[in-house]
Amino acid sequence: MLTVEDLYVNYGTLQIIQGVSMKIEDGEMISLVGSNGAGKTTLLKTISGLKKPESGKIIWDGEDITTLSPDKIVARGIVQVPEGRKLFPQMTVQENLELGSFLKEAKKKRKDTLEYVYEMLPDLQKKAKMPAGSLSGGQQQMVAIGRGMMACPKVLIFDEPSIGLSPLLTDIMFEIIRKIKDSGTTVMLVEQNVQNALRMADRGYVLEQGHIAMEGKASDLLENEELKKSYLGI
Amino acid sequence: MAVSITQSLIDGLLMGGVYALAALGVSLIFGVMKITNFAHGALITVGMFVAYFMFAQLGVSPYVSLPITILVMFLLGYGIQKLTINPIITAPSHNQLLLTQGLSIVLENLLLVLFTANYKSISLPGFDKAIKFGALSINKPKLIAFGLVVLASLGVYLLLQKTDIGHAISATSVQREGATLMGIKVERINAIAFGIGVACAGVAGALLAPIQYISPTVGEGFQLKCFVIAVFGGLGNIWGAVVAGLIIGVVESVASLALGGSWSEMVIYLIFILVLLFKPTGLFGKKTR
Structure with missing residues (x-):
């Protein structure tokens, strides 16, 4: 179980995250939604260890991981598919995927995981030898997802995976995320695409200006009048 | 005339190989951590003295001791990065310049203390005779240097293209955050890349040792040349x-054949100025950073 306890994160003097608490149970899929600038990406950077909080804790399976370095957090199985993909464009698709299993434990299983990823994302196998930068946006997103899977994650965190994708590709991608969840991986999905994200999730959190404005079962949130009004325009 | 031009092309190409390896180090370091290493020339000199030390103390030729030179220089580079470069990795570039320039002064003076300012040289019996091809003559140490430079560059190529560490180095140089999120320790990769870059300087130095005189400040001339070449490329x-x-x-x-030795340096810097004016991203540079 991943728990965030009363987290405060600053950028300079600006308080971006103001007392966020949340938890993700094993095997669960949660969606964190909120508008631009609500602090979603900052929260994820803090979970991944790229950013250190002012106060508060992040606990993974009873261990305080708040101050661990990013590689230690990846080694614990908490892996991020970052916003904007952040691929290595001059390297081939396969090399990108292989770097997903850079750490020791994942490297041991590299061959099997790669097979599994290609099975799940067959398009990537066809493009294995192409530079990742030459692929279309949708395919690049698949590479980023595949690269995240290569780390053998226990929790896979997606930061705005639908950004820049056509509605059709968005559906395909959400379908892949659902498959990943069904295979037993805990999923945290961060999205601006509120309706899609909440439809797939078990539970949801709404982040507004650095704090959790609403939380609960995803299906309840979808029925929430306030949320409907501010995010779904209904 | 045709002979002397061919001769000068050959000599130039052979020396160019050594420059290429040294500049490869500058470019690799810049590519990974966006720092121009102004201690590179001094590190070439350190490489010369490592080779000289093993020659003078143990009677081992620089070619034989090359693996040890590589190891020593890699570790030196790794240590320098950890201790001095890493703390200023996010500092403004003029501060980084001061630091690497300062390193260069420290290294040079350390060599002065250890080896004095007296000129030294390595003469290898049997290597002073040139190989003759009709009217052309090829200097043996330069030819060997070129051959080993090709091997060393190939080694760097294979390291970067075929190993996980190499991929991690390339990944870090283009996408630092993406690399971090894959569990790659960027700080460690920086130190390894710096170590490889310094090892390139060391190999260049060791291969130059039998070609020219050795003194603690001899690297200064190579410093600017390496920088010019790295920017040019x-x-x-x-x-x-x-x-x-x-x-x-x-x-x-x-240029030194056509205009005389003292002009050749000027031609190089003239090219440098032209590159900066008209193609500041270099011959093959695509994007500005």
Whole structure:
């Protein structure tokens, strides 16, 4: 179980995250939604260890991981598919995927995981030898997802995976995320695409200006009048 | 005339190879951590003295002791990065320049203390005779240096293209955050890349040791040349640096034949100015950073 306890994160003097608490149970899929600038990406950077909080804790399976370095957090199985993909464009698709299993434990299983990823994302196998930068946006997103899977994650965190994708590709991608969840991986999905994200999730959190404005079962949130009004325009 | 031009092309190409390897190090370091290493010339000198030390103390030729030179220089580079470069990795570039320039002064003076300012040389019996091809003559140490430079560059190529560490180095140089999120320790990769870059300087130095006199300040001339070549090839583009190194070697040699030795340096810097004016991203540079 991943728990965030009363987290405060600053950028300079600006308080971006103001007392966020949340938890993700094993095997669960949660969606964190909120508008631009609500602090979603900052929260994820803090979970991944790229950013250190002012106060508060992040606990993974009873261990305080708040101050661990990013590689230690990846080694614990908490892996991020970052916003904007952040691929290595001059390297081939396969090399990108292989770097997903850079750490020791994942490297041991590299061959099997790669097979599994290609099975799940067959398009990537066809493009294995192409530079990742030459692929279309949708395919690049698949590479980023595949690269995240290569780390053998226990929790896979997606930061705005639908950004820049056509509605059709968005559906395909959400379908892949659902498959990943069904295979037993805990999923945290961060999205601006509120309706899609909440439809797939078990539970949801709404982040507004650095704090959790609403939380609960995803299906309840979808029925929430306030949320409907501010995010779904209904 | 035709003979002397061919001769000067050959000499230039052979020296250009050594420049290429040294500049490859500058470019690799810049590509990964966006720092121009102004201690590179001094590190070439350190490489010379490592080779000289093993020659003078143990009677081992620089070619035989090359693996040890590589190891020593890699560890030196790794240590320098951890202790001095890493703390200023996010500092403004003029501060970084001061630091690497300062390193250069420290290294030079350390060599002065250890080895005095007296000129030294390595003469290898049997290597002083040139190989003759009709009217052309090829200096043996330069030919061997070129051959070993090709091998060393190939080694760097294989390391970067075929190993996980190499991939991690390339990944870090283009997408630091993406690399971090894959569990790659960027700080460690920086130190390894710096170590490889310094090892390139060390190999260049060791191979130059039998070709020219050795003194603690001899690297200064190479410092600027390496920088010019790295910029010419596109900073961060290590294969651009190799091509640019060969070009600069040939230009220097031909210019000194046509205009005289004292002019050849000027031609190089003239090229540098033209590159900065008209193609500041270098021969093969695509994007500005």
